[in-house]
Amino acid sequence: MVLLYALAAVVLINCGFYILFSKFSFLSSSIPQSEKQYPVSLIVCAKNEAENLKKHIPLWLQQDHPDFELILIDDASSDNTLEVMESFQAENPKIQIVKVKNNEAFWGNKKYALTLGLKRAKNQRLLFTDADCEPASKDWLSTMTACFSEEKRLILGYGAYQKSSGLLNRLIRFETLMTALQYFSYAKANMPYMGVGRNLAYTAKLYYDNKGFMSHIKLPSGDDDLFVNEAATPKNTAICVSENAFTYSIPKKSWKAWWLQKKRHITTAKHYKPLHKFLLGLFYTSNLLFWILTIISFIVANWKIALALVLFRFICQYIIIGKAAKKLKESDLTPFIPFFELFLVCHQMSIFISNSRTKQSRWK
Template identity: 30%
Template sequence: MINIDYNSAIIIMLSFGGLMFIIQLFYFLGPYSRMLKCSKQQNKLQENDNCPPLSVIMVTKDSASMLKENLPAILEQDYPEFEVIVVNDESSIEDENILKILGHTYQHLYRTFIPKTARYVSRKKLGIAMGIKASKYDWIVITEPYCKPTSKNWLRNLSRNFTPGTDIVLGYSNYESEKGLFAKRIISDMLLLSMRFLGRAIGGSPYMGIGRNMAYRKEVYLSHKGFHNQLPLLRGDDDLLINEISNKRNTKVCLSSDSIMRMPLPESKKQWKEEKIGYEVTGNHYKGYTRVSNSFETWTSLLFNIATVALLLTSILCKEWIIAASAFLLWILREAIAMTIFIKTAKAMGEKISLYFFFYDIFRPLYSLSLKIGYITRNKADYMRR
């Protein structure tokens, strides 16, 4: 017969749960809280007069409706001198027709195309490279046809950070607010991802960017030989490039309310999951410890919940009511801190997800596990150039 020393078990679980609690506080009171503070500071700044000329570049493929809806909002930015270069990747005739029509109205819209003969290279990377080569200006702003700025001052707010010594500016993007649990889930997921990578960048440890709302100098792109180090991969035109060229001195973050990019929800859950798995692929190539650190936070949140439940059950069995109450209060405190930071950050960035984060926070380790399983079970050739 096995003799169980419940007192020893309680002490071990209490110590372990306390350690997980401290780790969670480190993340939420540290990197994850920086985005909120930065947003508040930048919204108090006066109007920006630092507006060097810049080139906005995007690659389109069968995105005629998105171009028609979103491109005018970029072309009509309140900015003294800029050009918009759209690179057409073998799209249907509708894309070209929309670009021709808009070109008659907006003289600063330029278009080019990726040759059909181009093979054995990521066409997205080739398109961006062609756009950069065709650009006239030193500062390059990268976005997508399905993205729409929330303000006519989007470029002005980005350019506020185009200062000497700065080579990269990272902005915030997220999905349009819609009803339904799936919408709330992916908006919460994108916000937490942003709290991670933008918070790290604010703290001097940039490790990635998202190619819907970011800028960099053409000079640093060329000196790095563009996407030379990522040629075997289909993805990586945004996060891997920033991972390779960024450092604590040359990267800034733009988080004012006028600098936000919005995009429609994915057409299906499968499409969203494919995109997430794609970032799992490129994430394995990140330099430094940040990817491990992010995973560590996710799994310590799960371990904290498990330790709390185990401690509650054991304490109740042993009728240790004070320990049971302490464990429950510790869990409440962790959730209150996490919820407060997340909800305030969501409000600052214009997100309408209210209390859904409570459920997202509990289940996100399972979401993460499903993505890792999806990545492991996929044919790695699906993510390599052909």
């Protein structure tokens, strides 16, 4: 019975998190309204992204917003990224180019490049995305920045991945869905802790008030989540989940590339605030224990009681995650939630073990 009590306790913790996540899952996806469209600086940092820039610069320039500039940062690229930027600049005065040369102290550091780009911005409101990101609509820029107000100075958006066939694509999109479900839900619960640089907006004043990226400038990742973790408060943070405001990126095509990407991303979590580290750790640990205790309970305990607990947990999971998946246009992932969750639990464990032995110091 002790084993079943332990399983019941873990299921209770899991469902507690799902109740928290319901703050986002059952949230209305209404399009934000603003009385005035303020000038905006759209900032994109690119390193060896010539082909993506050819495709996406026209889409950024086509945004239906009356007053914006496009700041393109060439982060010491070795391909023809700069030439592509200059060719578009010659035809459009909205474009400003920032050329970044490798600095001995900040070699290969994206935050250093972003800092130089931010200094060039002439507008107070800033919107960030990546070179491989395609806006969902011509209203992306206006919809995201409509969430700004005198109080709301940091806007969290959804950076999705393009759909394609194959297990890897579905796993990447499910992991992205779960990450978004968490950071949106925590923000709605007045505990904002991260955002993604593929779709993130904040004011220049917020950036300078928090001394930019200085506290973590030497870390390879964190220009998005670590900045949000430091700067976000319950009062200054808003979320934007209108379908028009999504961005879509190209997911990794190989398991190794995805593995290396996640290794880099996970290293920033240890720099989060203590409460956020505790809650994120508890969520992961409770998921891991659920699967371990479930397997053991079916083997050595009363399988009928174990089955009832497992089914109750799965029902809660399907309802909450399923609603979020529908809201974020990822409903095709819903039937496979348990399988994807189990895979990610094992995947994250392997990354934690690997990261404890190695470290990374560059982006890309």
